[in-house]
Amino acid sequence: xxxxxxxxxxxTAQEGEFITINCSYSVxxxxxxxxxxxxxxxxxxxxxxxxxxxxxxRLIATINIQEKHSSLHITASHPRDSAVxxxxxRSLASGTYKYIFGTGTRLKVLA
Amino acid sequence: xxxxxxxxxxxITVTGKKLxxxxxxxxxxxxxxxxxxxxGLGLRQIYYSMNVEVTxxxxxxxxxxxxxxxxxxxxxxxxxxxxNQTSLYFCASSLGYTDTQYFGPGTRLTVL
Numbered sequence: 685x686x687x688x689x690x691x692x693x694x695x696t697a698q699e700g701e702f703i704t705i706n707c708s709y710s711v712x713x714x715x716x717x718x719x720x721x722x723x724x725x726x727x728x729x730x731x732x733x734x735x736x737x738x739x740x741x742r743l744i745a746t747i748n749i750q751e752k753h754s755s756l757h758i759t760a761s762h763p764r765d766s767a768v769x770x771x772x773x774r775s776l777a778s779g780t781y782k783y784i785f786g787t788g789t790r791l792k793v794l795a
Numbered sequence: 796x797x798x799x800x801x802x803x804x805x806x807i808t809v810t811g812k813k814l815x816x817x818x819x820x821x822x823x824x825x826x827x828x829x830x831x832x833x834x835g836l837g838l839r840q841i842y843y844s845m846n847v848e849v850t851x852x853x854x855x856x857x858x859x860x861x862x863x864x865x866x867x868x869x870x871x872x873x874x875x876x877x878x879n880q881t882s883l884y885f886c887a888s889s890l891g892y893t894d895t896q897y898f899g900p901g902t903r904l905t906v907l
Contacts, residue, residue, distance in 0.1 A: 714893070715893065717895075717896070719898075725883065725900070725901045726898065726900055726901070727885060727887075727898040727901075728898070729895045729896055729897070729898075732894075732895050770837065770838065772838070774892070774893070780851070781826070781843060781845060781851070781892045782840055782843065782853055782854065783828070783830075783840055783853075783896075784840075784854070785830075785837045785838040785839065785840075786837060787835065787836065787837035788837055
């Protein structure tokens with residue numbers, strides 16, 4: 685079992701729909717990141733969370749440390765949101781400074 | 796412009812021919828890292844560096860070497876590449892381990 689699991693793996697939505705992508709993890713973490721990878725391959729960081737909720741434009745990220753779960757929400761989705769969304773956790777293991785990634789959620793938003 | 800650069804962007808090589816992928820950042824970041832991305836496996840960390848002359852293994856270090864002689868550069872060295880190292884490689888940097896990472900554009904490597 686992977687230490688970081690994302691669901692769903694693939695998601696197709698109609699423009700305007702509300703989208704939720706989930707990330708669950710089984711290790712101790714100091715923070716969780718959400719990344720976006722566009723079809724061209726470039727990766728950008730969307731959010732870094734250690735508790736609560738963050739909002740940037742139409743994107744909202746939440747984390748529940750006790751339940752070891754995070755969600756990324758996209759409101760009023762648009763075709764330009766089509767990308768792979770990747771969850772990454774910053775390990776809390778003593779003496780290491782590693783990142784562990786989920787395998788990504790491929791989102792396609794249709795016009 | 797603040798950025799992470801990688802070279803080359805594309806490389807096709809043969810088994811056993813030593814190669815180096817360069818990574819450079821102009822943001823005075825202390826933390827730098829190398830990842831590989833493979834279909835179905837996602838991103839996996841190869842090596843990371845907390846600062847000059849401080850490096851450590853990630854989850855998949857076998858077959859790779861790194862060095863951090865200057866703060867801005869973090870080259871990835873494949874001394875004897877094999878076909879299972881065919882992958883998409885990303886370099887990333889952040890101010891510190893606890894900060895947002897900035898990713899390079901990626902290097903697509905094919906080992907025949």
